[in-house]
Amino acid sequence: xxxxxxxxxxxxxxxxxxxxxxxxxxxxxxxxxxxxxxxxxxxxxxxxxxxxxxxxxxxxxxxxxxxxxxxxxxxxxxxxxxxxxxxxxxxxxxxxxxxxxxxxxxxxxxxxxxxxxxxxxxxxxxxxxxxxxxxxxxxxxxxxxxxxxxxxxxxxxxxxxxxxxxxxxxxxxxxxxxxxxxxxxxxxxxxxxxxxxxxxxxxxxxxxxxxxxxxxxxxxxxxxxxxxxxxxxxxxxxxxxxxxxxxxxxxxxxxxxxxxxxxxxxxxxxxxxxxxxxxxxxxxxxxxxxxxxxxxxxxxxxxxxxxxxxxxxxxxxxxxxxxxxxxxxxxxxxxxxxxxxxxxxxxxxxxxxxxxxxxxxxxxxxxxxxxxxxxxxxxxxxxxxxxxxxxxxxxxxxxxxxxxxxxxxxxxxxxxxxxxxxxxxxxxxxxxxxxxxxxxxxxxxxxxxxxxxxxxxxxxxxxxxxxxxxxxxxxxxxxxxxxxxxxxxxxxxxxxxxxxxxxxxxxxxxxxxxxxxxxxxxxxxxxxxxxxxxxxxxxxxxxxxxxxxxxxxxxxxxxxxxxxxxxxxxxxxxxxxxxxxxxxxxxxxxxxxxxxxxxx
Numbered sequence: 001x002x003x004x005x006x007x008x009x010x011x012x013x014x015x016x017x018x019x020x021x022x023x024x025x026x027x028x029x030x031x032x033x034x035x036x037x038x039x040x041x042x043x044x045x046x047x048x049x050x051x052x053x054x055x056x057x058x059x060x061x062x063x064x065x066x067x068x069x070x071x072x073x074x075x076x077x078x079x080x081x082x083x084x085x086x087x088x089x090x091x092x093x094x095x096x097x098x099x100x101x102x103x104x105x106x107x108x109x110x111x112x113x114x115x116x117x118x119x120x121x122x123x124x125x126x127x128x129x130x131x132x133x134x135x136x137x138x139x140x141x142x143x144x145x146x147x148x149x150x151x152x153x154x155x156x157x158x159x160x161x162x163x164x165x166x167x168x169x170x171x172x173x174x175x176x177x178x179x180x181x182x183x184x185x186x187x188x189x190x191x192x193x194x195x196x197x198x199x200x201x202x203x204x205x206x207x208x209x210x211x212x213x214x215x216x217x218x219x220x221x222x223x224x225x226x227x228x229x230x231x232x233x234x235x236x237x238x239x240x241x242x243x244x245x246x247x248x249x250x251x252x253x254x255x256x257x258x259x260x261x262x263x264x265x266x267x268x269x270x271x272x273x274x275x276x277x278x279x280x281x282x283x284x285x286x287x288x289x290x291x292x293x294x295x296x297x298x299x300x301x302x303x304x305x306x307x308x309x310x311x312x313x314x315x316x317x318x319x320x321x322x323x324x325x326x327x328x329x330x331x332x333x334x335x336x337x338x339x340x341x342x343x344x345x346x347x348x349x350x351x352x353x354x355x356x357x358x359x360x361x362x363x364x365x366x367x368x369x370x371x372x373x374x375x376x377x378x379x380x381x382x383x384x385x386x387x388x389x390x391x392x393x394x395x396x397x398x399x400x401x402x403x404x405x406x407x408x409x410x411x412x413x414x415x416x417x418x419x420x421x422x423x424x425x426x427x428x429x430x431x432x433x434x435x436x437x438x439x440x441x442x443x444x445x446x447x448x449x450x451x452x453x454x455x456x457x458x459x460x461x462x463x464x465x466x467x468x469x470x471x472x473x474x475x476x477x478x479x480x481x482x483x484x485x486x487x488x489x490x491x492x493x494x495x496x497x498x499x500x501x502x503x504x505x506x507x508x509x510x511x512x513x514x515x516x517x518x519x520x521x522x523x524x525x526x527x528x529x530x531x532x533x534x535x536x537x538x539x540x541x542x543x544x545x546x547x548x549x550x551x552x553x554x555x556x557x558x559x560x561x562x563x564x565x566x567x568x569x570x571x572x573x574x575x576x577x578x579x580x581x582x583x584x585x586x587x588x589x590x591x592x593x594x595x596x597x598x599x600x
Contacts, residue, residue: 010029011032011042051095051096055095055096056108056112063087065537065541068537069533069540076521076525079524088116165196169198170197173197175385178221181251182203183288185205186212187205188212191544193544198219202238205233207233211253213251213252217240221242226240227239228546231274233253234254234255234270235270236250237250237278247284250287251287252286253288253289268319275327279559286360288356289355290316293313293355294317305330306334306335308337328361328362330360331357331358331359332357332365333357335368336371341375343373347382367392368388368389368390371386371387372386372387373387404456406445419451422451426447471508475508476505479501479505482501553570
């Protein structure tokens with residue numbers, strides 16, 4: 001074995017006094033106090049606390065990436081254990097075999113691992129289940145009765161919270177609401193999640209018991225999100241691009257009347273910063289629970305509000321009016337004359353008042369045709385939803401034609417044999433392909449289009465309908481025809497036919513969904529299903545991101561460019577500056593030449 005004398009180093013762990021030196025062919029080898037191996041730092045005194053903390057953090061990062069699988073109640077504990085052993089545990093233990101761990105450091109690793117396993121199985125400390133049983137359940141893959149009972153109880157709470165989100169999505173779909181600002185959300189963290197029916201919630205919360213804000217978007221606007229700013233658990237904003245128009249949606253939750261003045265000032269300061277960061281040419285809509293009463297009448301404040309408020313103005317309501325004057329905005333609720341029942345946004349016991357408001361720029365008030373309070377919904381117990389109808393004046397862009405793609409993914413065993421036979425017939429029975437590659441490629445493409453078919457060319461919608469099969473589609477089509485028939489002829493016979501087809505569609509959908517899920521989990525439990533497992537994890541990770549794709553760029557001043565000409569012009573300016581900019585070496589050489597000329 002050849003050893004380099006100049007590169008070789010050595011280290012003594014727990015070195016005793018009076019130890020000698022190490023020499024290699026007469027030269028003394030350099031002694032070090034630490035070195036890195038497999039990502040871990042090995043130290044001479046045996047300490048490795050920082051490395052253990054790094055590995056614990058790496059394990060948690062890996063766990064969060066696959067948490068969509070590990071916390072899914074429909075996935076078996078055996079699959080969860082397999083994912084944990086192949087993804088999370090190696091990330092946490094990587095390189096630690098090179099260092100000597102102490103009892104405290106081993107305890108830190110054990111605590112982190114058990115927290116992950118308990119989260120994955122839906123078990124808390126209150127369930128009184130021992131750690132040994134939890135560890136054996138996850139690693140062996142058997143889910144005992146105790147864990148199953150605790151897991152169902154824990155996921156029962158999660159289901160209630162998700163059912164509330166689904167109820168919110170159903171209300172938005174029924175009321176035809178495209179964008180909704182929500183406050184006092186129970187979700188902790190800064191992420192995005194689907195709540196059903198194609199609606200997506202962008203939220204931010206620090207504590208799951210108080211505060212928290214969010215914005216819910218309809219499916220067609222999710223791809224239009226350009227930027228998400230989460231300022232605090234009381235203020236957040238979204239920037240959307242709708243047919244070339246920039247729309248900023250701000251969700252706010254002001255402190256209550258009894259909170260400290262410092263907390264109130266912090267909220268208004270954060271809201272001012274958000275408004276100042278938005279260019280004046282972009283539209284802004286604020287939907288917030290300001291916890292203040294602007295009052296009835298608008299004497300002296302005609303430029304920012306109407307006279308159709310509720311009751312008397314208080315100090316918090318005056319802050320709302322001052323903010324509207326400062327930012328040149330209007331309080332939309334107060335401009336429309338409605339019955340008091342459709343102006344009251346908060347009702348509890350014998351109290352009824354107005355604390356939730358929608359604000360927009362005064363120059364855009366002409367785009368709002370109506371604003372009222374929706375009565376009769378049970379999503380929120382005390383607050384009521386305020387809705388306004390806003391029509392954006394946009395210049396419709398010409399849509400580019402989408403290329404229809406050949407369904408090469410259908411090229412399986414049965415289709416493969418048919419494709420081979422068709423290709424041979426097209427080539428006249430020749431086994432050897434022609435030398436001209438363009439001709440060969442065109443023949444293969446044409447055969448693929450005939451045998452496999454082509455896509456419709458429409459954009460694929462992000463719906464959870466991967467279980468959709470031909471039987472369900474036929475049932476849906478029959479139901480549509482029955483509904484059309486009932487609309488044209490309102491007889492009891494047509495109505496009963498439509499109702500029967502509705503019930504049949506529900507049964508067909510339920511059967512198809514259950515069958516698809518059973519096949520999915522059976523495939524995931526095999527060796528071939530490992531790729532599908534990672535694909536599902538990556539898909540859920542993508543769904544949790546705010547911006548799905550980068551669609552536009554900004555100019556020098558930070559304004560978003562939407563037209564094709566302005567985007568091309570900005571790219572031209574960028575590359576001209578990039579190619580013509582002098583680097584530091586050229587500047588130094590020019591300065592040296594000037595100094596040499598002056599000395600001569």
